[in-house]
Amino acid sequence: MAETGFQWVPNDESARLQALQRYGILDTPMEPAYDDLARIAAHICQAPVALISLLDSHRQWFKASVGLAVEETPLDQSVCRYAVRQPGVFIVPDLAQDARFAHFHIVTQENPLRFYAGAPLVTPDGFALGTLCVLDHQPRALSPQSEDMLGALARQVIRLLELKRANDLQGQMLADLEEARHQMSVLAHTDVLTGLANxxxxxxxxxxxxxxxxxxxxxxxxxxxxxxxxxxxxxxxxxxxxxxxxxxxxxxxxxxxxxxxxxxxxxxxxxxxxxxxxxxxxxxxxxxxxxxxxxxxxxxxxxxxxxxxxxxxxxxxxxxxxxxxxxxxxxxxxxxxxxxxxxxxxxx
Known part of the structure; x- marks a missing residue:
């Protein structure tokens, strides 16, 4: 079935993927801090499924997953890739009634998912890396208060990613400093031309x-x-x-x-x-x-x-x-x- 209302922009997508890679988060182990935010989202939105979904070039990978026993799904089966193309929370009251998603596996499976709400994970420089999303087996709506809280939790996910990136950069700086100290020690004890002891x-x-x-x-x-x-x-x-x-x-x-x-x-x-x-x-x-x-x-x-x-x-x-x-x-x-x-x- 042909998709409508969605158009990839190659240059923007390339920059978005580069931004995602800078965080070094893909394929990292599950972590309690992310799991907690997904559980809070599920509780606030009264949804059985909650995901922290990051969109790679060919897949969506889940940093945290509540109620869904998979680590990733193909990108062409991703509702989240629509959510990252607009500001605010993206809501689909009934996936089965939306031509863009009615053929997705999560909708046609034995215990289908029908409701989706996803808040984009937007970096400080404006790149949407994925979503914090909730799903339900029944068509439904989301209250304005729950929608606001879902967006707030998405911002907390970004803060966690920023903290990880800062820690990674600090760790690399410390490693570089240690290497520089080692090189200085070597230079202090070595003749540069011959490599022998000075x-x-x-x-x-x-x-x-x-x-x-x-x-x-x-x-x-x-x-x-x-x-x-x-x-x-x-x-x-x-x-x-x-x-x-x-x-x-x-x-x-x-x-x-x-x-x-x-x-x-x-x-x-x-x-x-x-x-x-x-x-x-x-x-x-x-x-x-x-x-x-x-x-x-x-x-x-x-x-x-x-x-x-x-x-x-x-x-x-x-x-x-x-x-x-x-x-x-x-x-x-x-x-x-x-x-x-x-x-x-x-x-x-």
Whole structure:
């Protein structure tokens, strides 16, 4: 049967559906606050059925349902889609006598519904998301007082939806703030270019490790590494190649060192690694793997191909020595490695 008196406006409908999606209410669990409003509507209007109905693109979905054991119905079976197209409460005294609705399933079923009254759920910006509606099995009228109360309850539904939206936005803001704090923490402890620990965070970790060594007396080593002739790389090829060289070395360190080791960019082209539970001879083997890995990798973006080398100072991390003294000794060993020809490791 052809419908009359109803015409969808595609642009308006698209905006209405976008407004509905902003509330994030579709397919959410039943909630007592909405159920209570539906029960109050049923009581005030003395109706056996009351629904909070939200109109999606192809269905009407019920956030609350009293007296009707379904969660949704097809949109082409919805009386509510007529109700949202006009202000005020939409009343149909007898659905069976209205050509628009007489063929609907709720009217032709074994225990038919005959009466309908629906108050549109209108958002503050003017979009009707659905209705708070009541239905009865008998044709009837609705008193002016009940009609007013149905409209008032519909406004309470919108207030609940607005509260949900505000809570959702606040929750998202808090999540975004927490993520921003996390990112700030990461940035505060990470070298932006290489992704390794920066000097500040590595120094804190050294102090923590020193306390553990003083307590547990386990061996540990420190390895200071400096890329050879790095200034020459920048001068010959540009700082962008120098940056890629630093990133290449950082990636190589992630491959060579163990997960429990901590590698930092100590400054410029200088890197410092801490190797817990490691003796000097074991750390020397790690240093040799770094030398070997560098020898196999050409500097990116450079023709003819050029490999990097690194000079290193290696020392035992002695918990009985002040940290500053250990670092000075390590720096002296690195200087010796560079003075003696570079591309080598000197042990303190």
């Amino acid at each position: 000097r500040r965070s590595f120094t804190e970790r050294l102090r923590q490790e020193l306390a553990l060594l003083q307590r547990d007396c386990e061996p540990a080593c420190l390895l200071m590494m400096d890329i050879d002739h790095f200034k020459q790389v920048n001068d010959l090829y540009g700082h962008h190649v120098g940056d890629r060289a630093l990133q290449l070395f950082a990636a190589l360190c992630r491959e060579v060192f163990r997960a429990g080791d901590v590698v930092s960019r100590w400054g410029g082209e200088e890197f410092l690694a801490m190797l817990p539970a490691t003796r000097v001879e074991q750390a020397q083997a790690v240093a040799q793997r770094v030398h070997a890995a560098l020898a196999e990798r050409a500097l990116p973006g450079v023709e003819p191909p050029r490999v990097m080398t690194v000079s290193m100072g290696l020392s035992n991390f002695d918990p009985l020595l002040p940290l500053d003294q250990t670092l000075r000794a390590l720096d002296d060993a690195l200087y010796t490695a560079k003075r003696d020809g570079r591309n080598r490791t000197v042990v303190v």
